[in-house]
Amino acid sequence: TIRSLVSLHGLNMSYNNFMGRIPSELGNLTRLESMDLSWNHLSGKIPQQLTSLTSLSWLNLSYNNWTGRIPQGNQFLSFPNTSFEGNTGLCRNPLSTQCDSPGSTAPTISQEHSDAFATWKDGLASISVLVCDIVMQITCTCSRQTRQIKTILF
CATH class of the missing domain: 3.80.10.10 (Ribonuclease Inhibitor)
Known part of the structure; x- marks a missing residue:
């Protein structure tokens, strides 16, 4: 102990x-x-x-x-x-x-809840940015592949 x-x-x-x-x-x-x-x-x-x-x-x-x-x-x-x-x-x-x-x-308790909400809000914003980044990367990758296919076919 x-x-x-x-x-x-x-x-x-x-x-x-x-x-x-x-x-x-x-x-x-x-x-x-x-x-x-x-x-x-x-x-x-x-x-x-x-x-x-x-x-x-x-x-x-x-x-x-x-x-x-x-x-x-x-x-x-x-x-x-x-x-x-x-x-x-x-x-x-x-x-x-x-x-x-x-x-x-x-x-006070309301201040603690406010701090917790701010932390939660920051976390949600970070996740949103990450999801947007992933969607943009997928879109760019698909766009490049489409251009390559068009170049090969024509």
């Missing part, structure tokens, strides 16, 4: 397509100096327990699906906004997105 990794100094699990929440037990890895969980599909709130990792000098949680407030305290106050960028659901320093009220999470 994670608890048995107490001597771990570095944890890099970036670019793995991990999904879901990270366990709050990561806060028990007190010797951890660097942690990179970027470019996955991790979601939920960033566990407050991570602020107890006082040896942590480098953190990258960017480009996931985190929501809510960025934990405050200890070394979390020193991490740059790049540690959290690409998570539209996060708010609070060091990001410029501020939370609306003390108990709120950002963004």
